[in-house]
Amino acid sequence: MITVTNARKNYGSFAALDDVSLEIPKGSLTALLGPSGSGKSTLLRSIAGLETLDSGAVTIQGRDVTDEPPQRRGIGFVFQHYAAFKHMTVRDNVAFGLSIRKRPKAEIDTKVNDLLEIVGLEGFRNRYPAQLSGGQRQRMALARALAVDPQVLLLDEPFGALDAKVRTDLRQWLRRLHDEVHVTTVLVTHDQEEALDVADRIAVLDKGRIQQVGDPVTLYERPANDFVMSFLGSVSRLGDQLVRPHDIVIERDLATALALDADVPGSPGVVTAVVERVVPLGFEVRVDLRTEDGAHFAAQVSRRDAADLQLHAGEVVAARAIGRSSVVETAALAI
Numbered sequence: 001m002i003t004v005t006n007a008r009k010n011y012g013s014f015a016a017l018d019d020v021s022l023e024i025p026k027g028s029l030t031a032l033l034g035p036s037g038s039g040k041s042t043l044l045r046s047i048a049g050l051e052t053l054d055s056g057a058v059t060i061q062g063r064d065v066t067d068e069p070p071q072r073r074g075i076g077f078v079f080q081h082y083a084a085f086k087h088m089t090v091r092d093n094v095a096f097g098l099s100i101r102k103r104p105k106a107e108i109d110t111k112v113n114d115l116l117e118i119v120g121l122e123g124f125r126n127r128y129p130a131q132l133s134g135g136q137r138q139r140m141a142l143a144r145a146l147a148v149d150p151q152v153l154l155l156d157e158p159f160g161a162l163d164a165k166v167r168t169d170l171r172q173w174l175r176r177l178h179d180e181v182h183v184t185t186v187l188v189t190h191d192q193e194e195a196l197d198v199a200d201r202i203a204v205l206d207k208g209r210i211q212q213v214g215d216p217v218t219l220y221e222r223p224a225n226d227f228v229m230s231f232l233g234s235v236s237r238l239g240d241q242l243v244r245p246h247d248i249v250i251e252r253d254l255a256t257a258l259a260l261d262a263d264v265p266g267s268p269g270v271v272t273a274v275v276e277r278v279v280p281l282g283f284e285v286r287v288d289l290r291t292e293d294g295a296h297f298a299a300q301v302s303r304r305d306a307a308d309l310q311l312h313a314g315e316v317v318a319a320r321a322i323g324r325s326s327v328v329e330t331a332a333l334a335i
């Protein structure tokens with residue numbers, strides 16, 4: 001387990017970490033998720049010992065490491081842009097940490113072979129970093145970080161510089177790797193889909209503060225505040241409520257919508273709006289809407305519902321939200 005207690009870090013008068021406390025369970029894959037400048041990297045680097053906290057404490061597996069240098073914290077670190085030794089082969093790059101610790105050659109060979117297999121680079125051991133793709137370089141970086149059996153693996157946007165397809169492949173690969181090696185892993189990302197996809201737990205940061213910590217389902221279904229809700233997925237604003245575009249049911253009968261609305265306590269009520277666009281998104285259809293007072297929002301419905309409803313631009317609809325994180329229903333009124 002990693003604990004961070006009351007961590008503060010200021011740059012001048014700017015608080016990059018503003019009293020952050022966090023527990024990262026042993027063996028978990030925890031994502032630090034937040035927008036640019038929210039303090040994710042500062043928090044990760046403080047766990048690594050690459051930043052010194054102004055106040056607060058960090059423990060790793062029960063040991064207070066607040067005043068320990070990075071090399072004594074038992075961590076492996078992978079950055080967005082991996083600084084590989086260009087003149088060394090993949091094998092030597094992965095072996096580096098073991099070689100400087102003067103491990104016996106046979107042990108190094110076995111370990112490096114195992115790691116290259118785990119990261120799927122067995123056939124690349126004699127190549128140089130320049131002869132690898134970006135994704136392969138990041139996998140080499142992970143093998144190198146894992147070589148010294150770290151207690152904790154810290155990843156700062158490790159796939160941030162890669163294109164979308166490689167990113168998606170690598171995050172699924174990282175999840176499988178984690179299930180295999182079980183090393184406590186902390187992943188910094190600004191990509192909510194990446195966090196929801198790979199992490200067991202997500203800590204959402206904004207303005208140097210933790211907004212919520214929980215498993216992906218809890219954060220998505222029961223966000224602690226509007227910031228978390230908006231950051232973890234698209235939202236529509238209906239009246240003064242935030243709702244997920246998915247949580248919208250469209251009917252063509254306004255009277256039914258009003259009757260349903262009356263049954264739901266806490267509903268923000270029926271909002272009438274004009275359909276602006278009907279956008280096919282593959283499995284689903286997004287319906288862009290505009291309320292009478294000019295506010296834009298979107299509903300997302302299944303292709304089948306969209307086909308049944310035969311919605312067209314220009315029609316007046318009535319949107320109904322029954323709760324910020326529960327089902328929202330929209331009734332359409334043909335004109």
Ligand SMILES: Nc1ncnc2c1ncn2[C@@H]1O[C@H](COP(=O)(O)OP(=O)(O)OP(=O)(O)O)[C@@H](O)[C@H]1O
Pocket residue numbers: 011016034035036037038039040041042043190
């Ligand atoms: N060495 C520094 N000197 C001054 N300000 C800094 C320094 N390092 C970080 N900051 C500031 O602290 C804030 C938090 O930075 P941090 O890198 O932790 O954010 P982040 O959430 O990781 O953002 P990003 O996703 O853009 O990397 C930012 O506003 C940044 O400008």
